[in-house]
Amino acid sequence: MYSSTKKRSTAMRMVNSRKPGPLILLTFIVTLILAFWKLRRDQYASSSSLPPEIANTVYNKKVDPLRCRKLPGAADTLVVMKTGATDFISQVPTHFDTTFLCAPNYIIFSDHDEIFRGQQIHDVLTTVSEGFRNEHPDFEIYRRLSQSGRAALVPHENKQFTFKAVDGDVTGGKGESAGWKLDKWKFLPMYHQTLTLSPGYKWYLFIEPDSAIFWSTVLKYEQRLDHTKPYYMGSQVLIGDLEFAHGGSGYLVSDTALKRVVEYYTSHKEESEKFTEEQWAGDAVAGETFKKADAALTRAWPIIQGDRPGEFPWGRDHGDRPVWCFPVMTWHHMSAADVEEMWEFEQRWIADGGLDNTTTGGYLRYRDVFNDHILPQMKTAKSGWDNGCEDAQHHATDLPSCFRACEKDAECLQYRFDLQTSKCTTSREPRLGKKAVYTEAFVSGWLYARVEQWRRKRPVCERDFWIESND
Incomplete structure (x- = not known):
């Protein structure tokens, strides 16, 4: 009797010893999760020849609130x-x-x-x-x-x-x-x-x-x-x-x-x-x-156009109508950072009630981009920057003298000085420009108060300038 009971007890201990402990269960669950993740990842990337760090990139912005x-x-x-x-x-x-x-x-x-x-x-x-x-x-x-x-x-x-x-x-x-x-x-x-x-x-x-x-x-x-x-x-x-x-x-x-x-x-x-x-x-x-x-x-130009915001001719007219007042729909020659920058600008404009503004028609004009995106960036001079000044050339030995040359011309709005060649150029039309491509020696600056004055003289845009035909 004692011998039979002892054998059954020993057998039960052997069976129980085969049950997985908490650590083994946890390892099993983690293995399943990793396997599932790899399967989902491979569904996106296995048929792609893009580098994994690109092909498997996850979304970093939320869709629903937009x-x-x-x-x-x-x-x-x-x-x-x-x-x-x-x-x-x-x-x-x-x-x-x-x-x-x-x-x-x-x-x-x-x-x-x-x-x-x-x-x-x-x-x-x-x-x-x-x-x-x-x-x-x-x-x-x-x-x-x-x-x-x-x-x-x-x-x-x-x-x-x-x-x-x-x-x-x-x-x-x-x-x-x-x-x-x-x-x-x-x-x-x-x-x-x-x-x-x-x-x-x-x-x-x-x-x-x-x-x-x-x-x-x-x-x-x-x-x-x-x-x-x-x-x-x-x-x-x-x-x-x-x-x-x-x-x-x-x-x-x-x-x-x-x-x-x-x-x-x-x-x-x-x-x-x-x-x-x-x-x-x-x-x-x-x-x-x-x-x-x-x-x-x-x-459909200028509603659809091929410039970057920093290089757009803000004072240009289209026939007898100022481009300043036209709706703006597209930009071109944009880097990935440029695309993101303008997308975020539009989202801020929407969040600030731009779509609901019946006074302005509820759409973006060129003036809006200049006033809210371009003009604020003209407050300080930029090193390694080319604002495209080509209207006039001045004799200047240093950056301050280039600034003063622009200041002496009552219509000058911006200047650019080349630290390597000491070449000073100025312009009477405001443009933000872009990062200098071939040299870091450019320093570009603006006479902000004058640019602000130029902006205040632009049309108030009381008409809609949509283009629906070539007539």
Whole structure:
């Protein structure tokens, strides 16, 4: 009897000794959590060739409190971004924390298929005829990307070509970078894929990574327009006889116009691709194709324009109307920091009641950007800064004498002194400028009281200056 009981007791102790203790249970739970986290992470990053620190970046701004996301017309508008593998990492991520927090509907096209933050980045060139994709020199970088991903890129291929336009006429030349040569092939396929993948919107806003937008102005503009009309609206540029909307400035297209251009492209694909091959700028290809599709350009400058805020000509007129009083919708040549800066400016303006101000019409004008964003930065001189002074040159041996040279000219508003060459230049028009690119020797300053006086003399903007046609 005693022996049998002892055996049962010993057996029970052996069974109980196999039960996991608290530490083992905790280890098991932590292992499950880590495994689940890795699975979720890999769902976002496994099919992407982006570096892990970029591909797995988490959102750092909250979406729900943003009023901009719920504005009238937001659900009817699709933002379409065209980018490339060579500029994706430096430019696109910031739009996920700014532009795309306001725009609830967006799609991104590139020359390389990948996933970023769970969002599919579409290879826009898959519908280009195989003969071009497999053999044309412009597609050399595309073929390398298709085969080896980002590992195929070399450092110099991250350079982007830009050109300047003076009074709407191009003064630059053809870009030589591999990314630029490939870029022109993206426009027409992008329209086709946009309508295929994301149909049903009334408006399509096309932008590039170095574009910045005031989303509230986009929606205000659309409310004044009829999407059933073939609107193709942008900042006008002219190359020879080709007039088109500058791509980097952004351009607005109605669903009617988009359907027309896609129908023309698909029914004239061979002809359209041959025309693309002969051109150097993809936005010029787009403009001519919209025209052939009976959706000619509506010239929307200065509402849609291609300057940075620091380089914009604040005193300029458009015909007999001061640009100062026009609505402002887009900026161009913007760094990632610039995009974030202007996005935050718009959010502050909204939070301060800008949308609800019936006196001003509830939209941002150029004057608002100058008064609340540019002017406050002109209170003190900046080292390593170029404010673009080129109107007059003065003899000056040092910075104080350059300041005094500006002060002696009753109309001078700002000055710039080169510490290396002792060159002093001044200007009678206020511009903030930008960080000096080629030298740290520039010191730029403003006569703030005079700039403030210049501002007070600007128009009071009692009229609305929206552009709805070329008339």
